[in-house]
Amino acid sequence: MYYFASDVHLGAGDETFARRTEQRFVKWLDMVAKDAEGIFLVGDIFDFWFEYKNVIPKGFARTLGKIAELSDRGIKITLITGNHDMWMYDYLHKECGVEVFFTPQKISIYGKELFVAHGDNMNIKNQPILRLMNATFRSRIARKIFSWLVHPDIALAFGKWWSGKSRKSHSMEQLTASSLDFLIDCGRDFKNNNPTTNYIIFGHMHYPYEFNNEGLRVLFLSAWEGDVKYAALNKEGNIELKTFAV
Numbered sequence: 001m002y003y004f005a006s007d008v009h010l011g012a013g014d015e016t017f018a019r020r021t022e023q024r025f026v027k028w029l030d031m032v033a034k035d036a037e038g039i040f041l042v043g044d045i046f047d048f049w050f051e052y053k054n055v056i057p058k059g060f061a062r063t064l065g066k067i068a069e070l071s072d073r074g075i076k077i078t079l080i081t082g083n084h085d086m087w088m089y090d091y092l093h094k095e096c097g098v099e100v101f102f103t104p105q106k107i108s109i110y111g112k113e114l115f116v117a118h119g120d121n122m123n124i125k126n127q128p129i130l131r132l133m134n135a136t137f138r139s140r141i142a143r144k145i146f147s148w149l150v151h152p153d154i155a156l157a158f159g160k161w162w163s164g165k166s167r168k169s170h171s172m173e174q175l176t177a178s179s180l181d182f183l184i185d186c187g188r189d190f191k192n193n194n195p196t197t198n199y200i201i202f203g204h205m206h207y208p209y210e211f212n213n214e215g216l217r218v219l220f221l222s223a224w225e226g227d228v229k230y231a232a233l234n235k236e237g238n239i240e241l242k243t244f245a246v
Contacts, residue, residue, distance in 0.1 A: 011160070
């Protein structure tokens with residue numbers, strides 16, 4: 001089995017809320033590890049992550065330890081960064097055995113072709129401010145300058161504030177299935193250019209949903225507030241959204 005989850009936002013909220021979220025996530029990892037060949041973490045696993053050369057954010061000990069344990073057991077852990085945890089270098093790879101990608105990935109599993117992406121920075125050509133912000137935050141030069149000039153304590157305090165502000169504004173949106181149309185359009189374009197694609201998986205929107213029409217199948221993963229929706233792909237090549245209850 002291969003499993004897909006996103007938008008855990010570890011570290012979000014107060015200390016009690018953050019600890020409860022991490023405990024749930026570790027419990028989920030233990031559950032899926034019973035038959036997992038691979039686990040895909042599809043962005044925003046951390047509510048904020050800024051990695052210096054010799055400094056990483058404190059916390060997440062249970063998560064990092066569990067991921068390292070599963071990796072050591074031979075379970076392939078893959079992380080595709082999201083807009084909250086794009087500022088990674090090589091810590092998770094070196095210390096925990098995680099394969100980290102900074103762009104959407106086309107992959108083949110059990111004879112099926114999948115396109116997996118967090119979903120941010122896609123289909124935003126008509127949003128110049130968002131495009132500028134994304135380009136700035138993803139700039140290696142900007143990240144280097146920031147790390148040279150800003151003390152880690154200040155950087156992480158700012159990042160936690162900024163991520164919380166972004167997440168709260170996102171959660172206040174009145175999302176419906178039609179809110180996902182811009183990513184479904186991205187999926188449709190990708191499918192047209194890659195007709196052998198069987199499944200497309202997105203996170204980012206915090207709205208679990210499955211679109212299945214005219215040969216296009218797009219699955220949206222949930223956030224981790226309330227019941228969690230994650231995707232599972234079995235050895236027969238069938239995929240479905242499953243629920244991990246509170």
